[in-house]
Amino acid sequence: MAINFDPIFSGMQNGPEKIKGNFDKVNDGLGWGEPQNFLNMNGITSEFSQYKVRKDxxxxxxxxxxxxxxIDSSSSVACYLPTSISKRIGYSLSTQVIGRTDNNALGFMNIATQTGKCTFHKPDASGLYIQATIPLV
Structure with missing residues (x-):
């Protein structure tokens, strides 16, 4: 069944633009909030160390x-997510996120969900890139 929109738009100035504007307002909940910095960063470059929470x-x-x-689990290199976020990551006491080093090896970040502390492990002295989307409960 086709809908004829001409009568709807005929008396409305900028009708399609207004509808798109309203659609954008509805979909705004699926966008991402402003970038936030990790807390108490120790040994992490500040140019590329952020998190964003989805608006919903x-x-x-x-x-x-x-x-x-x-870096290994006994290292002092760490950062913290706010506990208001970390406690919503899964049901376990920790979550592991995989990353890639500059030398194309695998490393990972452990997130202690109760404290928000993020610690790292990588097999070599190169930098470790982490970029991941983590579901919240």
Missing amino acids: GNAVIVSLYVTGAA
Whole structure:
């Protein structure tokens, strides 16, 4: 069934633009909030270390670049997500996010969901890139 929109738009100045404007307002909930900086960053470059929460509250995207010598779980290199976000990441006590090093090896970031502390592990001294979308509950 085809709908004839001409009668709807005939008396309306900029009708299609107004409808698009209203559609954008409805879809605004699926966009991303403003970039936020991680808390208490130690050993992480500030140019590329942010997170964004989806406006509907169902996901967080993390983007960061970790530099330094080979990092393991005993390293002091860490950052923190606010606990208001980290406690909504899954049902377990920690979550692991995979990343890639400058030398094309795999590394990862562990997120302690109760404290928001993010620690890193990478097999070599190159930088580690993390970019991931994580669902929130």
